[in-house]
Amino acid sequence: MKRIIAALILVVLVGAGLWWLLAPAPAPMGQRPPTVVNLAPSIERSLFDRVEAVGTARAAQAVMILTEVPGRVAQIHFRQGQKVEQGKVLVTLDDRNARAELARSEAEYQRALNDFQRGQKLVKSRAISQSEVDTFRTTLDGAKASRDAARANLNDHTIRAPFAGVVGLRQVDAGGYLQTGDAITTLDNLGYIEVDFQVPERYLARLVSGLPVQARNEAFPDQVFEGTITDLDSRVSTASRSLTARARLENPQDRIRPGQFLRVSVQLAERDALLVPEQSIITQGAQSYVFTVTGDNTAERHPVTLGGRRDGWVEITSGLTGQPDVVVNGHSRLGSGQAVQVLDNPEALLPGQRALLEPASPDADQADSEAAA
Template identity: 45%
Template sequence: MSIVRVLSLILVSLCLAACGSKTEGRGGGNPPAVVTTTVLAPSAWTDTIDALGTATARESVSLTAKVSETVSQVHFDSGDEVRAGDVLVTLSDRATVAGLNEAAADYREAQTLFERQQDLAKRQLIAASQFDAQRAVRDAAKARLDQVRSQVSDRVISAPFAGVLGVRQVSPGSLVTPGTVIATLDDVSRIKLDFSVPERSLAALANGQTVHARSDAYPGEQFTGTITSVGSRVDAVTRSLAVRAEFDNPAHKLRPGMLLEVSVQRAARDTLQVPELSLQQVGQEAFLFRVGAEDKVEQVPVKIGARRPGWVEILEGVKAGDRVVVEGTVKLKGGSKIVEAGAAAAADGKPADTTADKRGGA
């Protein structure tokens, strides 16, 4: 009886095995994954060096007095645009003007006596020593006159260059002393922008290179300038390099002290690049699914380079001509079989999706 039972079990097993074989023959097992792929080919890649920079005026100065004196007149208002040499503030100068008149009179008298004695000396009617003494008196009077004139000019404060004045800090009658700020003056017709870049970017920088800058004060607006100076030293602590760019500023939109986002465009280079969607990252490692023989994929580790919105540069791991999976990577693993989305739709009797072609034609 036990032999009959064993034979029965063997017969059932054989039947089940036969049924399984028929099922597999009818298309059982995991179906191919539907994906989209692309063939890698070198193409132009342009990336940028990004940094933050601080704007400074082409020329900038805080106007102060050279002497302690009261303000007699103020000839400007806050925010005025002035030209070089325009008088801004006049200090009280009564005492110095009186001293100037006195010094001028002394000089005229000394000059007159000098001319008289010069004529007498030519006719040898006076001693040479007397004439030399009068010459010294004349020269001393001239030096005194120049000194008082300088003191008078110190009481007139003028613009050293053309620019825009800041907030006025004094009023008529105010007492000013050396170091007292009367106003600030900035030449903002051209703006200098100082920023730092990592030392690895040194080879990508050169005088005359185009720079783009943006400010939160003007959303959506871009300012264009050029690099005028690249620092001669790399900071030993931060390993960064100082760079200066200059921007024309005819509308005076940029102001000294503003924080700007800077981008310097590198030269274009040919490289392999893939859509960011196709990249798989596990920790610090990155992978692509490369399509091999019989439409089976293999997971290939790659080394990535620069990034830009939607795209990644591939430095190592794949080569031009390789076919990699772009969409549908989530359901893949090494050895999985794939089918293109268009081919799968055609096999099901459905029209292929031509959305991408329509976008390209538009």
């Protein structure tokens, strides 16, 4: 029994000695253990400054087809919603009276012409005076004007498309009597669309004709309508302190119709930008910070100024030099100079953010700087 007790005491003493030798040194009093953090790289990518605005689509050419002379509708030559070419006959009015009037005016013109030609011969032989020839000349001019007016009146009985486009709903029926100015239908050129939108005056120095424009509509969420700014207004609105810009957009398959709501994005400029993941930003009041890790595994806080955003990344315009790795996890209560333990975590970035780590392509550089109008 005594031997067993002695053996147990020996085992306990040996175990205590090993623990004392191998146990880690305790942290100094008041020092926190290292904070576990994840790092992600900062990257340099192209960034577009954009202005976001809204506007209403309208056809680049749009008219209401009206009658210019009164008359009864003889025939309708179009279908509602039909595409027509320039000069296409849309409606013909009963023109029997107009044709008769033209025949009468042409007869009067021919008689006046004959009288004038006869007078020119007689004045040479002094059979009549020059004043009589001048009277024949005046009568001829009046007859010619009456003939031209009769021709125009006859032509106005045939209503044609002034340009190529799409006709709207029909407002008349065959056999109906129309007065001057009555509406027949609408005609819109939908080959391209125009949109007017407001741009805040602070962007005027960079706003010029020819800037690229993209527009979207909720009816076609997966389609972007491309175009350019064509015109700028000459005045800034005193009420909104903004300038009206007009853009022309391509309209494939005539999808956008006049009156539709559009979200417009204007690309002002392109620049190279230093980007960090959004989750690396710590904001305290009006100041934003990011943390990096020094060579001795301590945290370093950097006050930074933020710029544009793109795909879950934020532009750093000042406060960070080079392209250092930044802390994206574990920095909510981190302080400058605090010890850290860096752990590799491939899931620290979101899938959309990881996509931007690939080399940039021209099509992928279409980013915005949250310059909302």
